[in-house]
Amino acid sequence: MANSKSMPLIFDIPITYDLDLSSTLDGGQSFNWRPGNDGVWLGLIGNLPVKLSIDKHRNGSVVKAEYRLSPGGSDLDRLKWYLDLDTPYEAVRNRLSCDDNLESIIRSVPKFNILNQDPWQTLVSFILSTQSNIPRIKRNLEDISIVANQLVTAFGLSFYRFPNPHELAAMGENKLRGLGLGYRAKNLAAVASLISENTFNIKTVSAMPYKDAKQYLMALPGVGPKVADCVLAFSMGHTSAFPVDRWVSRGVKRMYSNTVKYSDPDISKWGREKFGSDAAYVQQSIFYYERWVRGRGQS
DNA sequence: TCCCAGGGGAGTT
């Protein structure tokens, strides 16, 4: 008879709107989920291995989450927070669809959520994202985790926990450079040290007002306006952030050619003012559309 | 070989 304490259990979480896991977990917000069979996604939320899938029913869908129940019992709340299940995304989409330029975008992009990821891991992810590409970012993050060598097993599979700031700082710039991070290794090693030494307090950033939080993040090497906005949007609940990369810039310029300015800072400011707390959702929709719908996705 | 990839930062004007 199997030990029930070590057996993953399946939890059904009802949601009142459609949720597409692929575009949510693997749409450019997060880089550490891997697809399994039949629409299943596997990954770590913190140290917790989780297997996720969606069951569609007539009256709304159910998120199926499989994981080991830990003693504290707060895993379900954490999962719901990570996936941002309590935000009424159907209402968000309805609001935004009133904008003629957005309506077709919203309709042709899968129904994703904006994640609440771990700020530290998200910061590292987007420091690595500069002048890089998504497959490479994934590989860099995975290599970092493998070198950190904190193995967790579940579902008969291996997961490597993402190193904390202290562990990453201990790797040092040269080792990171050896993983193919390029010039980003120097910034990442410096940031890991600043955080592990408590010179920079990442845990307080979420509670700061948007502009203060952004300014504070941008004091870190390798963190400019775009990286800061991604961290704020995808890990700190600042959904009024409007990160501008080349894809979003391209999309906004085409869709709003009459109203919008030109520089990235102008576009970011415009997005924040026009869409308010929906800005991050709009930005991610445009990114996804430009990258994988319009561009017909070269990974 | 050339070009691009979810930019940032320093130097110049």
Add this chain to the structure above:
DNA sequence: AACTCCCATGGG
């Protein structure tokens, strides 16, 4: 404040 160039590296 806006513009230019360089920062490493891997893949197409």
